[in-house]
Amino acid sequence: MNNKTPRLSLPLTLLMIGLIALTFVPFKVFSQRLSGTELKNMLSHPELIREVTIEVNANNDAGEIIIFLNDNKSVKATIVDIPQYELMLEDMGITYTIEPASDGFISMLPTIMSILMMFFFLMMILNLRGGGGGANAKLMNFGKSRARLAEDSGVNFSNVAGMEEEKEELKEIVEFLKHPIKFRDMGARIPKGVILVGSPGTGKTLLAKATAGEANVPFYSISGSDFVEMYVGVGAARVRDLFGEAKKNSPCIIFIDEIDAVARRRGTGVGGSHDEREQTLNQMLVEMDGFAQNQGIIVMAATNRVDILDPAIMRPGRFDRKVTVGKPDVKAREEILRLHAKNKHLEEDVDLRRVAQTTAGFTGADLENLLNEAAIAATMDSRELVCQRDINNAFIKAGIGTEKKSRVISERDKKITAYHETGHAILFHLLKDVGPVHIISIIPTGDGAAGYTMPLPDSEDQFTTKTQLKHMMMAAMGGRIAEELICDDITTGASQDIKQVTGIARAMVTKFGMSDEIGMIYCEEGSDDVFLGYDIAHTKNYGDNMLSRIDNEVKRLVDESYREAKKLIMENMDVLEASCKLLIEKEKITGEEFAELFSNK
Numbered sequence: 001m002n003n004k005t006p007r008l009s010l011p012l013t014l015l016m017i018g019l020i021a022l023t024f025v026p027f028k029v030f031s032q033r034l035s036g037t038e039l040k041n042m043l044s045h046p047e048l049i050r051e052v053t054i055e056v057n058a059n060n061d062a063g064e065i066i067i068f069l070n071d072n073k074s075v076k077a078t079i080v081d082i083p084q085y086e087l088m089l090e091d092m093g094i095t096y097t098i099e100p101a102s103d104g105f106i107s108m109l110p111t112i113m114s115i116l117m118m119f120f121f122l123m124m125i126l127n128l129r130g131g132g133g134g135a136n137a138k139l140m141n142f143g144k145s146r147a148r149l150a151e152d153s154g155v156n157f158s159n160v161a162g163m164e165e166e167k168e169e170l171k172e173i174v175e176f177l178k179h180p181i182k183f184r185d186m187g188a189r190i191p192k193g194v195i196l197v198g199s200p201g202t203g204k205t206l207l208a209k210a211t212a213g214e215a216n217v218p219f220y221s222i223s224g225s226d227f228v229e230m231y232v233g234v235g236a237a238r239v240r241d242l243f244g245e246a247k248k249n250s251p252c253i254i255f256i257d258e259i260d261a262v263a264r265r266r267g268t269g270v271g272g273s274h275d276e277r278e279q280t281l282n283q284m285l286v287e288m289d290g291f292a293q294n295q296g297i298i299v300m301a302a303t304n305r306v307d308i309l310d311p312a313i314m315r316p317g318r319f320d321r322k323v324t325v326g327k328p329d330v331k332a333r334e335e336i337l338r339l340h341a342k343n344k345h346l347e348e349d350v351d352l353r354r355v356a357q358t359t360a361g362f363t364g365a366d367l368e369n370l371l372n373e374a375a376i377a378a379t380m381d382s383r384e385l386v387c388q389r390d391i392n393n394a395f396i397k398a399g400i401g402t403e404k405k406s407r408v409i410s411e412r413d414k415k416i417t418a419y420h421e422t423g424h425a426i427l428f429h430l431l432k433d434v435g436p437v438h439i440i441s442i443i444p445t446g447d448g449a450a451g452y453t454m455p456l457p458d459s460e461d462q463f464t465t466k467t468q469l470k471h472m473m474m475a476a477m478g479g480r481i482a483e484e485l486i487c488d489d490i491t492t493g494a495s496q497d498i499k500q501v502t503g504i505a506r507a508m509v510t511k512f513g514m515s516d517e518i519g520m521i522y523c524e525e526g527s528d529d530v531f532l533g534y535d536i537a538h539t540k541n542y543g544d545n546m547l548s549r550i551d552n553e554v555k556r557l558v559d560e561s562y563r564e565a566k567k568l569i570m571e572n573m574d575v576l577e578a579s580c581k582l583l584i585e586k587e588k589i590t591g592e593e594f595a596e597l598f599s600n601k
């Protein structure tokens with residue numbers, strides 16, 4: 001890399017920044033920005049206020065409130081719930097005007113354009129002087145990707161414990177990166193992008209790195225948030241640079257961590273960086289579409305939320321593979337512990353299997369951290385070996401410190417969850433319209449559920465029948481019923497289920513005309529209007545008599561499903577017990593394993 005970087009660039013940059021700042025002065029300086037509470041305070045003094053302007057953003061969901069005071073000063077604040085402020089201002093008798101925010105922006109456009117032109121002109125000059133390679137100049141580093149090329153980290157699949165299925169899915173990618181020619185000659189189409197989905201710390205980065213290591217190819221890693229800068233266009237330039245670099249070194253892997261920072265569904269979120277993000281995303285899609293199928297670049301991306309991703313990135317020829325990286329089950333946790341214990345000196349009394357059993361909900365990173373804390377404690381104690389007590393202490397510390405992230409689960413909770421989930425599963429299995437069972441798990445999920453039962457309905461019918469709805473209600477009640485049958489007491493764990501059951505029953509009665517008693521009448525409550533402060537009576541399009549008939553009918557439907565569901569579970573108490581035992585042992589069982597319990601009868 002040449003070092004003739006012009007020192008000149010620093011003063012010039014400062015000059016530029018000064019110029020830019022100056023042009024913004026008339027627009028920004030005279031309005032002091034208020035916090036939410038300050039704004040509330042200000043609005044409680046209408047006597048100080050002359051008039052108010054609200055500038056609404058393009059999405060109509062947020063804006064700036066600008067308050068002109070009697071002493072000719074003005075203050076402003078960002079607000080989201082604009083109708084609420086309108087009501088408030090009306091109540092206080094303050095005159096206000098609403099205008100789209102873009103007006104202000106458009107009037108500034110010429111200024112901005114000319115500044116940008118000067119800016120790029122300058123960059124060009126600097127670039128020429130620096131002989132095109134002035135990579136040290138900060139100014140020119142803007143468009144350079146910040147991707148780091150990992151030195152050969154020596155990580156391969158043997159460094160990833162558990163995750164057998166995930167590794168299996170990635171083997172194909174490894175093969176392709178190793179022998180791209182072979183695949184090309186065969187005319188095989190190979191995926192370009194793989195998206196890894198899982199909670200933080202489950203080992204997504206590790207897995208991507210290991211894939212590169214296994215195939216022995218370069219690994220470029222960058223985080224989605226590195227792309228999203230405040231200067232429009234920089235992100236896109238970085239993407240171009242990154243892919244350019246990768247093409248020169250193919251076959252290789254590009255890893256984009258936190259891809260949701262760039263690839264969020266277009267048109268969501270509040271804030272000014274939309275355009276920037278969209279441009280970056282578009283550039284990424286262009287690059288991915290642009291390189292030929294077999295050019296030897298695999299883009300791997302990680303996220304913990306697929307639901308907020310722009311569907312465009314999942315289209316064929318882009319990220320067409322999805323690998324879900326779940327939290328490890330008992331067996332995987334033991335393997336991870338063993339792997340990380342390798343370079344630590346453990347006392348004889350350490351029982352890693354036992355540790356694995358007590359750490360349900362921990363991710364790989366949590367487990368690594370656990371052993372690390374234990375090792376630190378031993379060192380602080382000037383001992384040579386880590387003992388079980390160190391691990392127990394670290395466990396308590398981790399359990400309290402990261403309570404939300406990985407709740408430590410008691411044996412009792414585990415048992416209740418196992419019964420609860422099996423209750424759902426038995427019904428999913430028996431009721432053909434909603435099943436069969438795909439997976440039952442009592443590993444807590446990131447969003448607070450203690451476990452889950454995933455059905456895999458095999459029909460793709462568009463309409464839902466009355467029988468299906470009834471079966472859905474029954475399956476949802478299975479959890480609570482199992483708790484009732486086994487434990488002497490019931491828990492609060494079933495509230496989501498109860499909500500779902502009630503929701504279905506109410507919809508059957510008031511929307512789908514599925515109750516003979518009520519008939520074909522549509523009577524949905526206009527819940528939206530309630531928030532606008534209208535009297536609730538205005539929004540009800542049926543009388544009190546009807547209201548109580550609906551409630552009775554909903555209750556009747558719920559009770560009926562409950563009775564039928566309970567009967568089915570009571571006929572299968574042996575399965576309930578067997579499955580619960582299996583679940584406590586393995587934490588996650590497949591649909592096949594579960595179905596086997598039935599055939600053993």
Ligand code: ADP
Pocket residue numbers: 159160161162163198199200201202203204205206207302336339363364365366368
């Ligand atoms: P993510 O990218 O999903 O947030 P990382 O890949 O950064 O998670 O994982 C953090 C650390 O946790 C890894 O460096 C590794 O030490 C440990 N880890 C996570 N999963 C595993 C696993 N399956 N085997 C071994 N170590 C793991």
Ligand code: ZN
Pocket residue numbers: 420424476479480493494497
């Ligand atoms: Zn449930």
